[in-house]
Amino acid sequence: MPRTDRGSAVPRRSRRLNAADVEQVFREEYGRAVAVLVRRFGDIDVAEEAVQDAFVEALRRWPDSGIPPSPAGWIITTARNRAVDRLRREASRADRHAQAALLHAAAEPRDEGAVKDERLRLIFTCCHPALAPAAQVALTLRLLGGLTTTEIARAFLVPEVTMAQRIVRAKGKIRDAGIPYRVPAEEDLQARVRAVLAVIYLVFNEGYTASSGESLIREDLATEAIRLGRIVAELMPREPEATGLLALMLLIHARRQARVGADGNLVLLADQDRSLWDRALVAEGQELVRRCLTINRPGPYQLQAAIQAVHSDADRAQETDWWQILQLYNQLMVVAPSPVVELNRAVALAEVEGPDAALGLVDMLNLEGYYLYHSIRADLLRRRGRDAEAALAYERALALTDNRAEREFLGRRLREVRR
């Protein structure tokens, strides 16, 4: 898989290191190390503490010794030794918890050779259906992404205390209720994979269209979602939906520069300066779409990615192959029918058959509480010259979104139809 972001730009040996270099290794390797140690000790807190200790040690040692040939291996070995030392001290004081973790470690097979990637087990644990969706998201970002509680709280505009409680409670439930660290059994796998992909896409969407707040795109969250998407797609190469989700996120993320105008306003796909699209991400996304579609098990993420790939093919909006997009929406309505998909299908239908056909479809949908429904309906009415009705629909849309950029766009359109 071609890697266009980060990759292994880690400086090797010789050069003097600084805290930023260790920070980079931390970002890359934290989740991998925690996953290995959770497997070994059967306890998330033991794993997190040991890995954090190991990074503190790295910060102290690497500036003199240089980054070791395998930073991940060094971190994992150091963390494991630290954990064992600490647990032995605590176990000798009759700490049952420490004794249990040591017993667990003794029962696990030794893994002296190449370190196995255990992140898939851990992500299935984090996204277990017995945990609330908000807890799934927080744990995934914390344990696999290495984000601090403060960072996660800030990203989701939740008080830090609330987020800390959410994470502590979720970790407590994993431990006490016995949520297993494992890739689910075959009969549960499809449903569980869907839950994992849903968490990643939720993180991406929160980063992409922040539902409230000043900035239209919170790039750190979108980047983190793509990084998690890469891990899952790499670890589940036979799951085309995982590849489909990665492709979908890359194709959307490729447009981030074009999506916000110089004035901070939202720019619709049709009006975007396509020369601002990130060509490398588009190419990677399109290649992934081709690859997963050849497996011939289409699912919602693959089809949505394919739709974005068709958009990305057009150098100018007028060249968009709307007929092909309409066919893909038809397919999407078969595998994952929903009013929102139907709404998007109506947008494609408007381009192929005209706004009247699309309005007929839109008026049958029950999406009163969804601002995009009113926004799209308003646009169709405007194109038919039904300005008074369009104005009403823009007003409804405005009443339903708090995002500043979206509000400014809707306000502009409203003034146009009122003229």
Place this chain on the structure above:
Amino acid sequence: MKQYLMSVYHPEDRELSKADMDASGADVDALNVEIRKAGAWVFAGGLHPSSTATTLRVKDGEVLTTDGPFAEGKEHIGGFWVIKVPNLDEALRWGARATQACRVPIEVRPFHDEAED
């Protein structure tokens, strides 16, 4: 192995029809056979309605006895299983079977680990 409590929650205001009760009873019997066969069985039992409950509490150093359930709610525990399985996934698998058999919601909760674990 971990032990889990599977509580059966009966809405107070909803009575199953005779036919549904019989069908549910047969499903629960069949499920019990399966739980035993899988080696997950610890204990199970059905309870009389909450109107038969007596609640005890200490007030000012005295034990106070009152007629009726502890909490007047819209649903009460009508029965329960205690099962012994390796992890929550296995417990939820039995819980899913139990809610289908009983036709009412099931709550799954872990017991504190026993000393020998």
